[in-house]
Amino acid sequence: GAVVSQHPSWVICKSGTSVKIECRSLDFQATTMFWYRQFPKQSLMLMATSNEGSKATYEQGVEKDKFLINHASLTLSTLTVTSAHPEDSSFYICSARTRKVNHSPLHFGNGTRLTVT
């Protein structure tokens, strides 16, 4: 089945630094990737949608200058949390879909636990 690899699985960084999270589709071409954020004991909230080769579309309330998304190829999207602060600590999950199957289900990465100290 389709596999989405997310790296790193966990990261601890100091306040004010930037962190990059990678999301790769290993065996299919991901024309669209989604980035979700999940706070403890809460559901997943969509942050942004990225299509290969174009700018990401951010959900309302998500700062695009803080959460930089790049989707430069059909197999890789990155999320960079810039100038991270403790309130950015969360579980970030990417998902991807292929254009080859209409309304195909999303395949999720295993998530990245970000802790900002």
Next chain:
Amino acid sequence: AQSVTQPDIHITVSEGASLELRCNYSYGATPYLFWYVQSPGQGLQLLLKYFSGDTLVQGIKGFEAEFKRSQSSFNLRKPSVHWSDAAEYFCAVMEYGNKLVFGAGTILRVKS
């Protein structure tokens, strides 16, 4: 906007007992519905999906779900729960742009 309601935050069942997790959705057109399972600290695994056709869909790990348009529901069921089923379960509806809207999740605890 679309929404998904999972009314049960926690459910505890005995191993071997049957399970039903409730999900109600709000969507104007024919919904595309999903159930995902998440183990602690992990991503989401797709259990099953409904796009059209037979309203009873079978998934992995012995799970099934029934789409009932009249009740706007898509409840997840399993006839006999195993201890390894303990996890959090999310119901989701796909809206325009292939974005998923998730319910709040239901944490399943299995007691031996």
